[in-house]
Amino acid sequence: MSLRIIFAGSPEFAAEHLKTLIASEHEVVAVYSQPDRPAGRGRKLTASPVKAVALENDIPVEQPLNFKTEESVATLRGYNADIMVVVAYGIILPQVVLDAPRLGCINVHASVLPRWRGAAPIHRALLAGDDKSGVTIMQMDAGLDTGDMLIVSECPIQADDTSEQLHDRLIEIGQPALLEALAQLEAGRAKPVKQDDARANYAHKLEKSEGLIDWHKTAAQIDCQIRGLTPWPGAFTSWQGQNVRIHKARPCSDTTAAQPGAIVAMSANGFEVATGSGTLLLEVLQMPGKKAMSARDILNARKAAFEESPVFGL
Incomplete structure (x- = not known):
């Protein structure tokens, strides 16, 4: 019936x-x-x-x-x-x-x-x-x-x-x-x-402000934040005073002595960034006014700029 x-x-x-x-x-x-x-x-x-x-x-x-x-x-x-x-x-x-x-x-x-x-x-x-x-x-x-x-x-x-x-x-x-x-x-x-x-x-309902990454959190916590807010409202950080959206990342190493937000390594695989505990590999990012791109493509265009300003969150 x-x-x-x-x-x-x-x-x-x-x-x-x-x-x-x-x-x-x-x-x-x-x-x-x-x-x-x-x-x-x-x-x-x-x-x-x-x-x-x-x-x-x-x-x-x-x-x-x-x-x-x-x-x-x-x-x-x-x-x-x-x-x-x-x-x-x-x-x-x-x-x-x-x-x-x-x-x-x-x-x-x-x-x-x-x-x-x-x-x-x-x-x-x-x-x-x-x-x-x-x-x-x-x-x-x-x-x-x-x-x-x-x-x-x-x-x-x-x-x-x-x-x-x-x-x-x-x-x-x-x-x-x-x-x-x-x-x-x-x-x-x-x-x-x-x-x-x-x-x-x-x-609770999501707020766009929840996307701002605090690099003092652990790599695991930031990874959860990025995945939980993808595709909306999106996780983001700042670089040279502009917002950069992070579309894909993954925890990398367990320890680091670098300050949170510092880029400790750059390669075709991604930007390895220090957090409050461990490092996070940023693989796909979206620069201001651009579409989402792989770290490889971004470095091909802006490697020198990132070498001059190797810190996110400032």
């Missing part, structure tokens, strides 16, 4: 889960997404990835600012859905909405709860140096990612993972986990598990 589903989400992570539902035996009767936002250099109003998928598949789209009006709640109820699937929607759902569908609302969350609750769980896992992540399908309640867990699917975090790579891997494990949760709920065999609130951390 198929379920009548309302889907709510906005970014690409959500859109990929919506595609899975559309391709399943279930019926997506409506899609909720955030209002169109200005984007690009022209600041043109742009639909979210979720809305774009819905329109491609002739699914009705609703974009309320919130659910504070009786009209918005009545519209949702009018779809007569069995369940509402929420994935990175970005709008708080009041209890009246959580209670509207027959089976309530479930959420696909990009963390093994309760490790990272909140807006940026993928990035925070990398920034913290976690060795694993995953996806949790939970029954939603009025709290922020506090509901009972239905399905938990884990995956390791690789040493060179960026937030983009982890994001894509979590989509791959989240899609089948969502379908399994729906099957369990439909058959009445779901076994909700309560979260341990004492183990919870809040994954």
Whole structure:
């Protein structure tokens, strides 16, 4: 038996889960997404990835600012859905909405709860140096990612993972986990598990200022920062008074006597930079006004300048 589903989400992570539902035996009767936002250099109003998928598949789209009006709640109820699937929607759902569908609302969350609750769980896992992540399908309640867990699917975090790579891997494990949760709920065999609130951390929204590299941190910490903030908002340092974005790096040696930020070696492999503990090899950088380039290409053009100013962060 198929379920009548309302889907709510906005970014690409959500859109990929919506595609899975559309391709399943279930019926997506409506899609909720955030209002169109200005984007690009022209600041043109742009639909979210979720809305774009819905329109491609002739699914009705609703974009309320919130659910504070009786009209918005009545519209949702009018779809007569069995369940509402929420994935990175970005709008708080009041209890009246959580209670509207027959089976309530479930959420696909990009963390093994309760490790990272909140807006940026993928990035925070990398920034913290976690060795694993995953996806949790939970029954939603009025709290922020506090509901009972239905399905938990884990995956390791690789040493060179960026937030983009982890994001894509979590989509791959989240899609089948969502379908399994729906099957369990439909058959009445779901076994909700309560979260341990004492183990919870809040994954705050990212700020561009978090990208500034403090070379006094360890090489491992800076490596996590670069990978966790790639591709957005990006990690950066300064050189000759201008910002240089670091796209790819890796810990190199364990010890160094040089001052943090000093370039201790330059080669085609990269810039080896001293940190508070160990050195970091910067392999791909973006100079001001330029596209991202390999260290080899940058040194071919500016080696003499780096020899004259061999310190980052000044």
